[in-house]
Amino acid sequence: MSAAVLDRIDLQLLALLQREGRHTNAELAEKVHLSASACLRRVQRLGLGLQAFVRVQLKSHDAARVEAFARQVNRWPEVVACHALTGDMDYLLHVVVSGLEHFSHFLLDHLLAQGDVGDVNSSFVLRTVKQARALGLPSA
Numbered sequence: 413m414s415a416a417v418l419d420r421i422d423l424q425l426l427a428l429l430q431r432e433g434r435h436t437n438a439e440l441a442e443k444v445h446l447s448a449s450a451c452l453r454r455v456q457r458l459g460l461g462l463q464a465f466v467r468v469q470l471k472s473h474d475a476a477r478v479e480a481f482a483r484q485v486n487r488w489p490e491v492v493a494c495h496a497l498t499g500d501m502d503y504l505l506h507v508v509v510s511g512l513e514h515f516s517h518f519l520l521d522h523l524l525a526q527g528d529v530g531d532v533n534s535s536f537v538l539r540t541v542k543q544a545r546a547l548g549l550p551s552a
Contacts, residue, residue, distance in 0.1 A: 418458075421446065425454055462509050463537040466523070467501040471530035481528055490518045501533065 418426070424444045428435060435443070441451035470481060485494045485505065493506040505523075509515045515534075523529060 422454060422458060425451070426458060429455070459510075462511050462515060464507045464509070464515060465535050465537070466505040466507055466519075467497075467533045468503040468505060468523070468529060469501050469531040470503075470528050472528060473502075477528045481526065484522075484526060488518070488522055490514075490522075501531075 421444050425440060428440060428443060437452050437455070438448050440455065441448045444451065446454070470477065481503075482494075485491050485503075490507050490509050491505050492508050495504045496502065497504055507515070507518065509518060519532070519534070523532060
């Protein structure tokens with residue numbers, strides 16, 4: 413990630429967007445006491461534009477190494493979800509980064525630097541076709 417420092421307003425914007433991402437720019441600007449144009453510039457600067465799904469296979473599956481990997485994954489802010497899998501790969505990571513350079517840094521300096529990672533396969537999100545926030549319930 414870039415070395416940009418987040419100030420109080422940046423943190424307020426991120427909190428608002430994470431709680432309720434459907435605010436208009438004008439609503440956001442009013443809530444953080446900025447002009448609409450200044451607010452839009454900040455939101456664009458804060459944007460994380462690249463999502464990847466990374467399948468990870470560990471070299472070893474002994475309990476201590478699996479636990480160490482899980483602890484490490486929880487320290488990486490780029491990983492927004494991690495799922496243990498059946499099949500040939502052990503984990504599926506949902507990674508959100510600012511761009512390819514950030515992803516490359518994450519992959520080389522964090523994920524592959526783990527001595528327990530044997531294989532990695534990455535797929536980048538081109539577009540989201542469906543993303544539900546709640547379970548679909550049958551109609552009554």
